[in-house]
Amino acid sequence: MSVTSVDKDFDSLTLTLTADFAAPAEKVWQLWADPRRLERWWGPPTYPATVEHHDLTPGGEVTYFMTGPEGDKHRGWWRVTSVAPPTSLEFTDGFADEEGTPSPTMPTTTVSVRLTRRGDGTRMEIRSAFATREQMEQLVTMGMEEGLKQAVGQMDDLLAD
Numbered sequence: 001m002s003v004t005s006v007d008k009d010f011d012s013l014t015l016t017l018t019a020d021f022a023a024p025a026e027k028v029w030q031l032w033a034d035p036r037r038l039e040r041w042w043g044p045p046t047y048p049a050t051v052e053h054h055d056l057t058p059g060g061e062v063t064y065f066m067t068g069p070e071g072d073k074h075r076g077w078w079r080v081t082s083v084a085p086p087t088s089l090e091f092t093d094g095f096a097d098e099e100g101t102p103s104p105t106m107p108t109t110t111v112s113v114r115l116t117r118r119g120d121g122t123r124m125e126i127r128s129a130f131a132t133r134e135q136m137e138q139l140v141t142m143g144m145e146e147g148l149k150q151a152v153g154q155m156d157d158l159l160a161d
Contacts (some may be wrong), residue, residue, distance in 0.1 A: 003149050013130040019152050023159040025115040026124045029086030044150035066104040107135035
């Protein structure tokens, strides 16, 4: 598995996942930029994603749902704030209700993705920033750390294709 570390920093209200891949940044970038590739890893293996809308431009939106083992659907959205292919992406990530409307009762996170050359491959850092300690604790308790590790762990097979 390419995930090398996950750092939870409750003082700075961040969760940072680092992964190293034996692939160039352009190829790793395509796992974010191509909605069909994104849905093959965005979500743990038991909660595969279906991307409904994918506009990876500043001001654009990505909407998706994950389907659980019992057929239950969990919707989410991104609001893209910054894109610099193939090295960085920033977005706000949140939950949505059954109709796809952003949930006012669930926390959102600000996500920064950085891809940097590392030897013959690429280091990817995904940093999620939280507004409050309570929101961070809520999402960590819901399994965010393990879910992210499992999701990113699926990238190696996709990069080998």
